[in-house]
Structures are given as structure tokens and as C-alpha cells.
Amino acid sequence: MKPTAGSLLLLFALTSLASAAPREVQTDVCVYAATPSGIMAAIAVKKAGHSVVIVEPSRWVGGMLGAGLKPMQDCPNYAATGGMTHPLLKSLGQPAEGPRLTTAQLSPKQIREDFQALLDKHGIEVIFEHRIAKCTKQDAALQTASFDLAPFDAQGVPPAEPTKRDDLRVSAKIFIDAGYEGDLLAAAGCEYRVGREAATEFDESAAGVRPVVQKTQIDPYRTPGDPSSGLLPLLQVDHGLPIGAGDQYTQAYNYRYYTTADPENRLTIPVPAGYSAQDYELVGRYVAYLAEIEPDPKKLRDRLVGIWPGWRNSQEWNYQRASLISMAPLGISQEYASGDYAAKARVWKAHQDYLSGLYHFMKSDERVPQSYRDEISQLGLDGRFHPETGGWPHQLYIRIARRLKGRYVIAEHDVYNRTQIDDPIGLAQYGIDTYPSRRIVVKEGDETFVANEGNMFVGGNKGPTNVPYPISYRAITPQTDQCTNLLVPVCFSATHLGYASARMEPVFMIAGESSGIAAAQAIEEQLPVQQIDMQKFAAALNAAGQKLHWDPTVDKSESPSSPKLDFATLLKQCDQDQDSLVCAGEWSVGKPGFDWLFTFIDADNSGQIDEKEYTSFQDYKAQNPKWREVIQAKK
Incomplete structure (x- = not known):
């Protein structure tokens, strides 16, 4: 019998439905995001004898350590690290043989390859280019997570819309959100924080709105001297809240990127779509101000470097906080923190466009000295470190986004070691470190200034943050009535200030491994993650080599060191x-x-x-x- 037109249409429809069916994965533990924390979590699960899969939104592993940040950069006390993190901090990116590289010589490309080799060694599958869409729950337990196929573009920017919805479904006993955004915890229905708490909410002396810094007397108006003409681009309207008040703002994001003048490795920094020099008029006025107050050409050049390319950290460029304007926009990171994927894509791309637009402005505006225009005209993105994305790092430095509202909140008092924690999963130690949140106009009598707000560094190796403090297990677990089988080792429960200290990659890695150990124990005990046997858990952490306590009378700090420079x-x-x-x-x-x-x-x-x-x-x-x-x- 010959097939009829109707039967052919039915066959086509059935075939289409079959091809559209999502991939189904069943595993003991599903880790979301192949960040260093997620990788540590997955390996810990695998070591415990359980199955695990990582779902990663991008097509790269390694998170920020694979995107310019160096393993030991934010580790002021190596002796306070433990578990798998301790040796990895000094081995990632290093050659198998020969002399050790300095921190500045480490390549993010090699670090990504090292992380991938580690995953391959443990037989851990990473499903790339899928982002969380929704979750199904039974009571308070996650059953299945659904993921959309959403590949990043050729410049490493996530898309606003997915290529295919509901392309992957993962069923697991335990889920671990190791992403920088907290997207899985949000999809799971867990409460979270964004923005800055008021100083009174957790009795934090430095919380909320801060005094302005980099106060600079330049005209902020589109028509100089005319407030009715409106503010120039790159400025935010001041909400007028007093110092210490809470608000929705959060600290700046930026790329940790590389440049070079070497023609063999130099990649063109493209002019962004819709570029207009008028969008950077504030930069031009700031450059003119600097030229007026700084007669020394060399010192002026140093100030211009702070605008673009920024501050050279360990060969990669970072935000220069000493400059009124630097290589990343202010006042938009809060739109990313709890925004949908379209908002995230817009903010991510805005950072790329701002950086490239700033470059083109600085090399073409006549207020910039000709010598500096000529100098930076020779620069481009260094293609050696991110060859697949035109030299752009594949990860934007998301310093803070959502923070879980967990069973314990890490706050300023924890950072200063004023609290007692009986359920530690590892130690943290860093100053309270926040980059500026916004750029506003400040009026003082008849005078008008432009200033930044939110920039702060409190502590460091000396002073109130010179002793490591414990991270509570309760800070990585949700409220029991919200989710019983989710662990959150990156967007853990903290205030804006607490997170500003604890948000470092070594801490994320330590918390990731501890969350993997907790996940395995919850499976074995068939209990919610909030109810596992804590004595058994502490024993497992100790067996894994985690550093859980710091005794200043016994423990000695160990600062990171680099080999002698030749x-x-x-x-x-x-x-x-x-x-x-x-x-x-x-x-x-x-x-x-x-x-x-x-x-x-x-x-x-x-x-x-x-x-x-x-x-x-x-x-x-x-x-x-x-x-x-x-x-x-x-x-």
C-alpha cells in the first residue's frame, strides 16, 4: 500500500516530536556550572562512589580561574586552605616539568586545560551549553531540573534567548548550584538576597551606601552648566539615600582581559555596534581635567592607563579603583544579579561594548595626548589566552549576584571573628573588598562634582581580617521548608559585606568540595542535606584534609610566594x-x-x-x- 499524504504528514509530525524530545539523564548528583567550585564538588562526589554530572552554561570549564583570575591572587594565607584546593592552588597552570612559573606567567588557557584533565581523570561528564530553565519538586525536594540549549556567541556572550527550550532534563538525588549567579537556587524556589543591606539589618558598620570617593570637579551635564539638559551618559541619578541605607546596587563587574602589541597575537578590538563618541563625553572631560592638574607627562600617562586598559594585576587587566573612570561600567551590575536571561545577556554585552568603545574613544579623542593615542593604537586583545572568542574572556567577573537566604548568614561579624561556628566546612580570609557601585553627581554649595560610591577595602593581612574565619555549613544549605536536597557553595548565604570578603575562588573551591562530601553523605543516610549527621560530616571533612579551625597560638600564616624573577x-x-x-x-x-x-x-x-x-x-x-x-x- 502506498503511503497517503496524511500518513506522511503524521509520520513527519511524529518524527519531529521524537527529535524534539529532551535528553534524559539520571544521576546521583547534578552539579550546575563547571566553575572551580563545581569541579571540586563533582570530584568529591565521584571519590565517594556516587554518580555525578556537571551541566555548564558555556562551552568552557574553569570559571574565573579560566578567564584571567589567578589561583593564588586572592589567597592571602595559603595555610588556611585545605582539601583538594590546597595543592591545586599551586599546581594549576604550572608545567609538569621544569621551573615554576610566576603568577604573572600563568595562562588561563592552560588552567582551563588542567581543569578539563582533572575532570577526565575522574571520568566526570560535563554537558556544555545548557542553562537552567525550571525545576520540578515533590514537597521540598527537587526531582528534575530542565535545561535550555543556549550556546554563547562567537565573542563569549550568553544569548538572550535559547536555541532550544527544554533540551535536557536531569533527575538527581542531590543538586549543587555552583554557578556565580544562583540561577539554580532561584529556579528551585529558594529565597535569596540581592543588593546591599542597611547597616542596621545585621549590625554591620560598613554596610549599605558608603561615602563617595574620587570626588572630581568636572561638569556632569550634557550642556555644560545646564542641569536641565540632563546628565551625561555613564552617570546615575543619585537616589539620595543616606550613608548606611540599604539599596539595590551592588559592586561593579568587569573582564580580566589581556592585551598585546605583538602583531602575531594581537586581535582587533572591534568598534561596538551603535558606537557614539558622545556616550563617552564624561571620559573626555575627565581626561581634560587630568591634563590640567597633572603637568608631568609620565604621571599623566599613568592616570590615562587607569582609564584604559585599567590596572594590570598579574599581566591581565583589572578595574582601576583609584580612577574616577576605568575599564568597566558602573551602575548596571544590579540589573544582572536577579535579572532574567535577556537582562543578563544585555549586561554582559554592555560590558564588552563599553570596554571596546572606551578603547576607541581613548585612541581617537583629541583631548587624549597624541603620544598616548599612538601607544594604545598598537594594542589589541591577546589571542593566546582566549583564541575561541576573539580574545575576549569567556567569563565576565560576576563578583556578586544572588545570595541564598540560608540557615546562617555570613556577615561582618563573621569576617572579624566575632562569632562562634560549630559546623565549619572550611576557612575564609580576605578583607571586605567591594568595587564601586555607581557614579553620581555631588553638590557642595555652589560647586558640582562627579564621584564614585561603593568602593571599599577594609582589612587585609593586617588589622581586623588577619585571622581566618570559618564558613558555616548552614550557609550553603537552604531553609528546610524551601529545598531539602540543594547545596549552594558559591552563592552562599551572606550579606553584601560578608560576601565581599568570602567571595574568593579558593573559598568557593573549598566550599565546593565540602558540598560534594555532604551530598554523598545525604544520599547514603537518605536524609535532607539539613539533617545529615554532623559529627560524621566533620570526620569526613577532616579525612579529606579540609582545614576547619584556626588557632592563632598554633597555626602560622603562609603568604603566597613566587619564584625569583629573572x-x-x-x-x-x-x-x-x-x-x-x-x-x-x-x-x-x-x-x-x-x-x-x-x-x-x-x-x-x-x-x-x-x-x-x-x-x-x-x-x-x-x-x-x-x-x-x-x-x-x-x-
Whole structure:
């Protein structure tokens, strides 16, 4: 019998439905996001003998450690780390043989490859390019998570809309949200925080709106002197709330990106769609202000570097907080924090467009000195580290987004070791570190200023944050009535201030491993994650080598160290024109904050540091432990 037109249509429809059916995965534990935390969690689950799968929204592993951040950059006390994190912090990105690399020499590409090798070693599958869409629950327990296929674009930006909805369904006994956004915890129906709490809410002295910084007397209006013309782009209307008040704002995001002048590796920084120099008029006025107050061309150049490319951290560029304007926009990160995927895509792309637009403005606006325009015109994105995305890092630095409203809230008092925690999963130690939240107009009598608000660093290795503090297990577990089988080792329960200290990758990694251990125990005990045997859990953490307590009378801090620098290393850091010499300008870019040292090393006053001079300086350092104080005293 010949098929009829109707039967063919029915067959086509059935075939289409079959092809559209989602992939079904059953596993003991589903980890969302292949961040360092998620990878540690998955390995811990696998070590415990349970099945695990990672679902990753992008097509890369490693999160921020694979996108420019270095493993030891935010680890002021190596002795406070434990578990798998402890050795990994010093091995990621390092060669298997030969001399160790300095922090500045580490490649995010190699770190991504190291993380992938670690996953391969443990036989852990990562399902890429899928993001959480919805969850099904029975009572308070997650049953299934549904994911949309949503590949990132050629520049590493997530899409507003998915390619295919409900493309993947994962059923699991335990779920772990290891993403930077807390999207899974939100889909699971857990309560969360965004923005900044008021100082009174958790009795935090530095919470909420902060005093302004970088107060600069430049005209903020579209028509100079005319407030009715409106504010220039890159400024936010001040909400007028007093210092200490809570609001929706949160600290800035940015890329940790690389540039180069080497034609072999240099990738063009594209002009963003819809670019208009008028959008950067505030930058032009700031440059003119700097040129007026800074007659020294070298010092002026240093200030311009702070605008674009920014602050060179360990070869990668970061936000320069000492500058009124730097390489990332302010006042939009709060739109990302709890926004939908369209909002997230818009904010992510806005960071890319702002950075590239700022570059084109700085190299073309006549208020920028010609010498600096010529200098940065030679730069492009360095294709060695992110070759698949045109040199753009695949991960935007999401410093803070949602924070779980868990059974314990990490706050300022925890950071200062004023609390007693009886259920630690690891230690944290860092200053309270927030980048600016917004840029506003400040009126003082008849005078008008532009200033930033939200920038703060409290503590550090000295002062109130010089002792590690414990992270509570309750901070990574939701309220029992909201979800009984979810763990949250990244967007854990914390205030804006508490998270500002605890938000470092080593802490996320430690919390990730501990969450994996907890997940395995919850499966074995067939209990909600909130009800596992805590004595047994503590024993398992100790067996895994986690550092759970810090006794200042016994434990000794260990600061990160790098191998002695040789001249070849210096050239890699600073020699932009590849002439095997380092001039003052190259030194300033490659060694920010050490301008005072250049003339000391440049013994022959040639304006160039050569190998002999740098080797002599290294010998001097080795013989003089207080070399810094001695040299600065001579200035």
C-alpha cells in the first residue's frame, strides 16, 4: 500500500516530536556550572562512589580561574586552605616539568586545560551549553531540573534567548548550584538576597551606601552648566539615600582581559555596534581635567592607563579603583544579579561594548595626548589566552549576584571573628573588598562634582581580617521548608559585606568540595542535606584534609610566594616593543605601583633597564631583606 499524504504528514509530525524530545539523564548528583567550585564538588562526589554530572552554561570549564583570575591572587594565607584546593592552588597552570612559573606567567588557557584533565581523570561528564530553565519538586525536594540549549556567541556572550527550550532534563538525588549567579537556587524556589543591606539589618558598620570617593570637579551635564539638559551618559541619578541605607546596587563587574602589541597575537578590538563618541563625553572631560592638574607627562600617562586598559594585576587587566573612570561600567551590575536571561545577556554585552568603545574613544579623542593615542593604537586583545572568542574572556567577573537566604548568614561579624561556628566546612580570609557601585553627581554649595560610591577595602593581612574565619555549613544549605536536597557553595548565604570578603575562588573551591562530601553523605543516610549527621560530616571533612579551625597560638600564616624573577620573566611582563629592554613606560604598565623603583634599577640613567641592571637588582634584594624600605628612604 502506498503511503497517503496524511500518513506522511503524521509520520513527519511524529518524527519531529521524537527529535524534539529532551535528553534524559539520571544521576546521583547534578552539579550546575563547571566553575572551580563545581569541579571540586563533582570530584568529591565521584571519590565517594556516587554518580555525578556537571551541566555548564558555556562551552568552557574553569570559571574565573579560566578567564584571567589567578589561583593564588586572592589567597592571602595559603595555610588556611585545605582539601583538594590546597595543592591545586599551586599546581594549576604550572608545567609538569621544569621551573615554576610566576603568577604573572600563568595562562588561563592552560588552567582551563588542567581543569578539563582533572575532570577526565575522574571520568566526570560535563554537558556544555545548557542553562537552567525550571525545576520540578515533590514537597521540598527537587526531582528534575530542565535545561535550555543556549550556546554563547562567537565573542563569549550568553544569548538572550535559547536555541532550544527544554533540551535536557536531569533527575538527581542531590543538586549543587555552583554557578556565580544562583540561577539554580532561584529556579528551585529558594529565597535569596540581592543588593546591599542597611547597616542596621545585621549590625554591620560598613554596610549599605558608603561615602563617595574620587570626588572630581568636572561638569556632569550634557550642556555644560545646564542641569536641565540632563546628565551625561555613564552617570546615575543619585537616589539620595543616606550613608548606611540599604539599596539595590551592588559592586561593579568587569573582564580580566589581556592585551598585546605583538602583531602575531594581537586581535582587533572591534568598534561596538551603535558606537557614539558622545556616550563617552564624561571620559573626555575627565581626561581634560587630568591634563590640567597633572603637568608631568609620565604621571599623566599613568592616570590615562587607569582609564584604559585599567590596572594590570598579574599581566591581565583589572578595574582601576583609584580612577574616577576605568575599564568597566558602573551602575548596571544590579540589573544582572536577579535579572532574567535577556537582562543578563544585555549586561554582559554592555560590558564588552563599553570596554571596546572606551578603547576607541581613548585612541581617537583629541583631548587624549597624541603620544598616548599612538601607544594604545598598537594594542589589541591577546589571542593566546582566549583564541575561541576573539580574545575576549569567556567569563565576565560576576563578583556578586544572588545570595541564598540560608540557615546562617555570613556577615561582618563573621569576617572579624566575632562569632562562634560549630559546623565549619572550611576557612575564609580576605578583607571586605567591594568595587564601586555607581557614579553620581555631588553638590557642595555652589560647586558640582562627579564621584564614585561603593568602593571599599577594609582589612587585609593586617588589622581586623588577619585571622581566618570559618564558613558555616548552614550557609550553603537552604531553609528546610524551601529545598531539602540543594547545596549552594558559591552563592552562599551572606550579606553584601560578608560576601565581599568570602567571595574568593579558593573559598568557593573549598566550599565546593565540602558540598560534594555532604551530598554523598545525604544520599547514603537518605536524609535532607539539613539533617545529615554532623559529627560524621566533620570526620569526613577532616579525612579529606579540609582545614576547619584556626588557632592563632598554633597555626602560622603562609603568604603566597613566587619564584625569583629573572630578566626573561621581566621581559614577558613588560617588554611591549620586543627590544629586550624595559623603558619607563613599559615598566609603569607592567609593574603598576612600582614607578619609584625604576630609577633605582636603571643604574646608568639610560631610561632603559637591561639584563645586567635587573640581575644586579635581584642580587641586591637577596642581600637586603628590607630593600623596599631602604630604597624608598633614599627618595
